[in-house]
Amino acid sequence: MVPSKLDVETATHWVRRIEESLPNLANQVGCSLDEYLMSVSAWSGKNPLVHEFAEVLRSDITSTVEAITGGQIELLESKLLMKGENCPWATHAHQDIAYRWQGKRQQYQFSTWLSLSTIGPMQAPLEFLPKSHLEPVSEYQDYLDPEFVDRKDTQEWKKKHQSIVMNPGDMVIFDSRVWHASSEWAAPPRRYAMVMRWIVAGIKDTEVPSPRGERRWMYDFSTWLEQSLQKFTDEKSQPSESSLEVAIGLDSISAELRSLLQRYRINRAAGIHHGGTAQRGMLWGPLAEAVRAELRARDVDAVALP
Numbered sequence: 001m002v003p004s005k006l007d008v009e010t011a012t013h014w015v016r017r018i019e020e021s022l023p024n025l026a027n028q029v030g031c032s033l034d035e036y037l038m039s040v041s042a043w044s045g046k047n048p049l050v051h052e053f054a055e056v057l058r059s060d061i062t063s064t065v066e067a068i069t070g071g072q073i074e075l076l077e078s079k080l081l082m083k084g085e086n087c088p089w090a091t092h093a094h095q096d097i098a099y100r101w102q103g104k105r106q107q108y109q110f111s112t113w114l115s116l117s118t119i120g121p122m123q124a125p126l127e128f129l130p131k132s133h134l135e136p137v138s139e140y141q142d143y144l145d146p147e148f149v150d151r152k153d154t155q156e157w158k159k160k161h162q163s164i165v166m167n168p169g170d171m172v173i174f175d176s177r178v179w180h181a182s183s184e185w186a187a188p189p190r191r192y193a194m195v196m197r198w199i200v201a202g203i204k205d206t207e208v209p210s211p212r213g214e215r216r217w218m219y220d221f222s223t224w225l226e227q228s229l230q231k232f233t234d235e236k237s238q239p240s241e242s243s244l245e246v247a248i249g250l251d252s253i254s255a256e257l258r259s260l261l262q263r264y265r266i267n268r269a270a271g272i273h274h275g276g277t278a279q280r281g282m283l284w285g286p287l288a289e290a291v292r293a294e295l296r297a298r299d300v301d302a303v304a305l306p
């Protein structure tokens, strides 16, 4: 933990700028602010404001991060995370490195996670499992897999984890191998954090197990969704229409699924326009569940993925 990496006024000012930009972001994808906040809860460096903050932080913190990691560093990517009344869900326990198996996305060795707001026990503090960076790297934690078991729910986690409460401007730096999670957001203020991924020069890639299951739910989600929706829309759709649009227009799907598909559409548009994305509980989990329920209701076998 590096306290007060940013002064409280600057952190608070950034939160204000983020919140002021939200109506504009909703406008860009053509939905209301409420609809937008039900569909998007994180933004990549493709977002101009996130890019601007990341550049300021890069010059502010590079020397600190180099002193801690003991090497020359390079910024790989940045993301702004929000948890609040529309996205209160906890983050499942995982090691970041596990999502970077050979031939997949580039590995990074450290993350800095800088809080822009006050994070007490009710604002979804980060949780770490001490010494867990010394364990062998696990297969990636696929929270969309119906069989997924969250290590956060184990007795071991409950006994051993450390919760990190933070003031605006405090920064945590953590190894990509350490197991971490966060608890559920339960009360204002909204939680905003800037996370930046750092490559340290001269460190060899870590051996990461390739996924074993036939389905990589998190990675093949949009393909699976598309194939599943085609099952609902088969006879009715014209070849030129996307199955998402057709499915949203169907009377036969549940109101719940329609609303999730509308949120998915907003989320994808936000991704294209300004790097918007969503965290686990907000969209992917409930959408996967609603599609599975619809498939079951129609007595259609779940689609086999390649």
Ligand SMILES: O=C(O)CCC(=O)C(=O)O
Pocket: 081, 090, 091, 096, 111, 113, 180, 181, 182, 193, 195
């Ligand atoms: O903010 C969170 O809840 C989790 C963040 C995280 O997993 C990460 O930054 O690697």
Ligand SMILES: [Fe+2]
Pocket: 094, 095, 096, 180
């Ligand atoms: Fe993580």
